[in-house]
Amino acid sequence: MDIFKKTRAMFHLPENMTYLDGNSLGPLPYAAQNRVDAMMRDQWGEMLITGWNKAGWMDQPSRVGDRVGKLIGAEAGHVVMGDTLSIKVYQALAAALELNPSRNVILSDSGNFPSDLYMAEGLIRMLDRDLELRVVAPKDVASNLGDDIAVMMLTQVDYRTGRMHDMEQLTKLAHNAGAITVWDLAHSAGAVPVVVAAAQADFAVGCSYKYLNSGPGGPAFIYVAPRHAEVVNPALSGWLGHASPFAFDLNYKPGSGIERMRVGTPPVIQIAALEAALDVWDMVDMQDVRTRCIELSELMITEVEARCPDLTLASPRNSTERGSQVSFAHEEGYAIMQALIAHRVVGDFRAPNILRFGITPLYVGEEDILKAAETLQTIMDGRLWDRDAYKTRARVT
Amino acid sequence: MDIFKKTRAMFHLPENMTYLDGNSLGPLPYAAQNRVDAMMRDQWGEMLITGWNKAGWMDQPSRVGDRVGKLIGAEAGHVVMGDTLSIKVYQALAAALELNPSRNVILSDSGNFPSDLYMAEGLIRMLDRDLELRVVAPKDVASNLGDDIAVMMLTQVDYRTGRMHDMEQLTKLAHNAGAITVWDLAHSAGAVPVVVAAAQADFAVGCSYKYLNSGPGGPAFIYVAPRHAEVVNPALSGWLGHASPFAFDLNYKPGSGIERMRVGTPPVIQIAALEAALDVWDMVDMQDVRTRCIELSELMITEVEARCPDLTLASPRNSTERGSQVSFAHEEGYAIMQALIAHRVVGDFRAPNILRFGITPLYVGEEDILKAAETLQTIMDGRLWDRDAYKTRARVT
Numbered sequence: 016m017d018i019f020k021k022t023r024a025m026f027h028l029p030e031n032m033t034y035l036d037g038n039s040l041g042p043l044p045y046a047a048q049n050r051v052d053a054m055m056r057d058q059w060g061e062m063l064i065t066g067w068n069k070a071g072w073m074d075q076p077s078r079v080g081d082r083v084g085k086l087i088g089a090e091a092g093h094v095v096m097g098d099t100l101s102i103k104v105y106q107a108l109a110a111a112l113e114l115n116p117s118r119n120v121i122l123s124d125s126g127n128f129p130s131d132l133y134m135a136e137g138l139i140r141m142l143d144r145d146l147e148l149r150v151v152a153p154k155d156v157a158s159n160l161g162d163d164i165a166v167m168m169l170t171q172v173d174y175r176t177g178r179m180h181d182m183e184q185l186t187k188l189a190h191n192a193g194a195i196t197v198w199d200l201a202h203s204a205g206a207v208p209v210v211v212a213a214a215q216a217d218f219a220v221g222c223s224y225k226y227l228n229s230g231p232g233g234p235a236f237i238y239v240a241p242r243h244a245e246v247v248n249p250a251l252s253g254w255l256g257h258a259s260p261f262a263f264d265l266n267y268k269p270g271s272g273i274e275r276m277r278v279g280t281p282p283v284i285q286i287a288a289l290e291a292a293l294d295v296w297d298m299v300d301m302q303d304v305r306t307r308c309i310e311l312s313e314l315m316i317t318e319v320e321a322r323c324p325d326l327t328l329a330s331p332r333n334s335t336e337r338g339s340q341v342s343f344a345h346e347e348g349y350a351i352m353q354a355l356i357a358h359r360v361v362g363d364f365r366a367p368n369i370l371r372f373g374i375t376p377l378y379v380g381e382e383d384i385l386k387a388a389e390t391l392q393t394i395m396d397g398r399l400w401d402r403d404a405y406k407t408r409a410r411v412t
Numbered sequence: 413m414d415i416f417k418k419t420r421a422m423f424h425l426p427e428n429m430t431y432l433d434g435n436s437l438g439p440l441p442y443a444a445q446n447r448v449d450a451m452m453r454d455q456w457g458e459m460l461i462t463g464w465n466k467a468g469w470m471d472q473p474s475r476v477g478d479r480v481g482k483l484i485g486a487e488a489g490h491v492v493m494g495d496t497l498s499i500k501v502y503q504a505l506a507a508a509l510e511l512n513p514s515r516n517v518i519l520s521d522s523g524n525f526p527s528d529l530y531m532a533e534g535l536i537r538m539l540d541r542d543l544e545l546r547v548v549a550p551k552d553v554a555s556n557l558g559d560d561i562a563v564m565m566l567t568q569v570d571y572r573t574g575r576m577h578d579m580e581q582l583t584k585l586a587h588n589a590g591a592i593t594v595w596d597l598a599h600s601a602g603a604v605p606v607v608v609a610a611a612q613a614d615f616a617v618g619c620s621y622k623y624l625n626s627g628p629g630g631p632a633f634i635y636v637a638p639r640h641a642e643v644v645n646p647a648l649s650g651w652l653g654h655a656s657p658f659a660f661d662l663n664y665k666p667g668s669g670i671e672r673m674r675v676g677t678p679p680v681i682q683i684a685a686l687e688a689a690l691d692v693w694d695m696v697d698m699q700d701v702r703t704r705c706i707e708l709s710e711l712m713i714t715e716v717e718a719r720c721p722d723l724t725l726a727s728p729r730n731s732t733e734r735g736s737q738v739s740f741a742h743e744e745g746y747a748i749m750q751a752l753i754a755h756r757v758v759g760d761f762r763a764p765n766i767l768r769f770g771i772t773p774l775y776v777g778e779e780d781i782l783k784a785a786e787t788l789q790t791i792m793d794g795r796l797w798d799r800d801a802y803k804t805r806a807r808v809t
């Protein structure tokens with residue numbers, strides 16, 4: 016597929032490195048470097064305060080939000096960028112709970128990001144009503160959708176195994192049970208085709224520094240379904256979510272639709288990096304990215320299983336149930352991943368025993384997969400990892 | 413004062429522009445441009461995910477927080493960067509309320525940022541207990557410190573007039589009355605000498621894009637007094653405030669001290685800009701900056717009052733009661749400021765009638781003050797502002 020040679024050339028990839036960790040931090044798009052440099056010089060430097068209007072900084076969170084919205088199948092005008100994913104989880108969950116005030120359970124699963132569960136914990140403590148966070152196994156979510164569930168809050172793609180929930184099906188089941196849905200798309204946006212509108216998701220949130228390549232600490236996004244957008248009452252009622260931020264009224268009045276999910280001053284420099292990083296998506300079709308991702312993932316599984324019998328596939332074998340990563344389990348996974356990184360093949364480790372590899376066709380090709388599998392075999396065959404590092408770590412955790 | 417010629421040379425200032433709006437957005441430090449460019453290329457580009465440790469991204473919010481802490485007189489290890497000022501207000505206020513659970517009034521004043529009041533409104537709605545936000549005139553704060561006040565939440569320097577509260581005195585009065593204090597230092601940090609530790613302030617928050625020159629959307633900071641730091645229970649319980657973010661426990665356990673006030677992934681690129689922007693403060697003493705600021709402010713007042721009799725001083729005449737800005741009132745202030753900006757003298761307008769000028773000695777000198785006063789006189793004498801723009805605006809607001 017020639018297009019992926021073109022997209023690969025748009026990224027800076029360190030020499031002699033095989034990078035399979037784009038599910039944690041995407042690599043630097045040359046366009047992002049150039050855009051930020053120009054933005055700082057020509058906009059911040061020359062326009063100064065007038066940049067808010069002249070350079071469009073004020074509209075940037077919605078303008079860029081719309082481009083992210085296309086990647087997750089959102090209606091135009093219903094996604095906005097800002098803050099961090101944790102903050103957006105808090106906003107979405109608070110709003111969702113308020114839409115379903117007579118119920119008292121937040122249903123989530125043990126495949127969710129712990130950070131999402133932490134934010135829910137804090138919110139529950141704040142709300143000081145009889146709320147329960149019920150965390151079940153991923154396979155048991157559907158059967159737990161009883162008439163006490165106020166909100167079903169899930170991360171679509173499991174950050175450890177890559178196991179992917181069926182968003183359309185679970186959303187339908189949740190709605191049938193009278194629950195509101197909050198989807199975390201951190202490992203979905205730019206990773207797999209997502210259709211929040213078609214799935215009738217109520218809220219969706221995600222980050223941009225993984226598959227969207229916006230750089231460390233890039234802004235998060237939030238989607239609110241059109242049917243809720245003018246109804247929700249923001250918990251984090253910030254001035255940029257106000258109907259008239261520059262009227263400086265002493266009382267809060269929520270802005271129109273998704274604008275009310277803005278909070279404080281947006282991180283203009285980081286959003287500029289994202290805006291440039293999104294250009295690559297204009298060149299590719301998400302379905303083609305997905306097809307290529309599956310090809311590469313199948314290759315990775317085949318090669319690693321053939322070469323490294325001691326590693327156990329931790330991702331679903333069925334590609335339709337798997338996001339854009341492949342994971343293997345090994346008791347000494349931490350030390351093995353350290354050795355792999357020392358050999359310039361970069362994936363990451365997730366406790367307790369997961370070796371995780373992001374499969375990102377925009378800049379990863381067959382040669383990378385083969386290189387990773389070969390290097391992994393060298394390490395496994397030669398037992399080239401540090402057994403003591405493993406023991407040290409085992410004692411700490 | 414020669415040192416201010418040196419500091420001025422560290423900023424990019426547009427040609428033929430007199431910039432008196434550093435209280436809204438500081439100008440571009442050359443060091444920030446260079447640092448961000450290098451950080452993107454050498455850290456994000458080359459280190460990728462390993463930058464979190466190798467390049468110190470993980471410690472960056474505390475490391476840079478300590479440098480901001482010096483400027484506000486905080487104890488080392490008690491300031492952390494991240495999020496936006498609105499989010500930090502929410503965190504501080506939630507924590508402050510929890511420290512004083514038997515009382516139910518948040519006392520603030522009409523000189524506070526409306527955005528801080530909005531965040532308080534949202535928080536009160538969330539908490540769903542019998543809380544009241546009581547907003548009084550700035551001069552009436554002390555006399556309202558009764559035994560029902562849970563939290564006194566004030567912005568030290570009024571964003572419109574520059575009127576400055578006596579932080580030490582009001583904090584003492586608040587404590588005597590049994591209240592916890594939350595200080596917003598958005599117009600104080602880098603503007604006036606601040607001593608949060610000596611004043612025994614409980615919580616302080618602020619932003620970095622004004623007097624600290626970190627660029628549009630730069631990160632906010634939060635200070636928690638050592639006596640509270642291990643006690644407060646974060647409302648926004650994010651994974652980077654967790655005791656062990658990478659243990660991926662399913663339950664939240666607050667991190668040590670100020671670390672628990674971190675929420676999500678920090679905006680590494682924006683903090684890098686701030687980190688470089690802070691270098692200028694190593695060259696100057698805050699008291700010298702203050703002395704110079706008062707000299708320039710007095711000059712501005714004298715010159716404008718002599719040249720423009722139709723403008724009324726809206727800032728306190730007594731320099732000890734004034735922050736790092738000078739404001740004038742005029743019914744047609746909006747149109748006058750537009751004309752001034754068209755003449756390349758940049759201040760800003762704040763409703764309903766305030767022309768606001770930031771006095772920032774790091775890059776503003778006497779020649780700028782004289783240029784501004786002369787230009788203002790030209791506009792006032794010639795009535796060079798757009799009367800219709802004024803009428804249009806009057807109709808809209």
